[in-house]
Amino acid sequence: MKQSRVILYPLLVFILAIMACNSDGSMDPNPDNNELENPGAENPGTDSTDADTSGNRLKIIIGTRTFNATLVSSPTVRAFKARLPMTVNMTELNGNEKLYNFSSALPTNASNPRNIAAGDLMLYGSATLVLFYESFPTSYSYTRLGKIDNASGLAAAVGSGSVSVRFEME
Template sequence: MNKILPVFFTLAVILTLAGCGNTSANNRVISSEKSVVAKNNSTDEHHKSQTCSVKETKIMKNLNIRVGDKTFTATLEDNDTAKALVEQLPLTVDMSDLNNNEKYNNLSGNLRADKSTSPDRINEGDLMLYGNNCLVLFYKTFNTSYSYVKLGHIDNTTGLTEALGSGSVQVSFSE
């Protein structure tokens, strides 16, 4: 009897976890910070659902960045500062050039809700917040010791440097 109980418990855990691994194309995943609920929409199992404990699931949101006639898509970070930026959308700002590697604009309000960190390396296409309200779009890759809050990153930076050009440029941000 002492050997049966651990085997039964192990089998129950395996079956529970196996149910969470269902990857059918008909599944819809609803995320929260502590769990994922998988609902199967097929006709034979329409009313079944399972809740499985997982690590925090990040929800990525896309942002459109328009410069002239070129639009770039960025994936936003899942942080409070990026969410504060989304609340400001749509947003059109004049961005000034700094150091031939970034465009920036001092927004009228404070966006920062997260702690700034030094990324050590800035990548072309990074969208960051410097201080409390300085929105920065980087168009070159370089090392840095400055601290920022990362807001997102442009998915495909082809043509970004050319679109931003030299000097000031008007940039629109929208969902």
């Protein structure tokens, strides 16, 4: 009995240590603090600004309008960027958002942002890309991808029906 404890205890410690590490080997006690949000904003369920935006600049082209966005740093965004550039037909939903269903899932880390802002780019579930063009409170959970830097004119650009949207890195 004592001999099995000698073997099991180090094995348990090793397994726990591996589980505590991120995929890059670092131990981040708060792995969710890698998403973009308004600095200093009191908004439960959201995280602080990611200071390093290099390589996270996205162009969203709708008709003749181009909107610049900043993506967060996350496994979901890495999987999203691997699909770029892409042009998709986004359908209307609820008079405040456009959505596109991917054929395969992306990794998720959903949380309830409480409030959606015009220009938010999020993933609903694991395969629905959502571009919000109106601000409103929500009870739903999303995985944040990023945010359009200046959403002025976004609602007019997307219109009231389906719309073709191109996503590409800057």
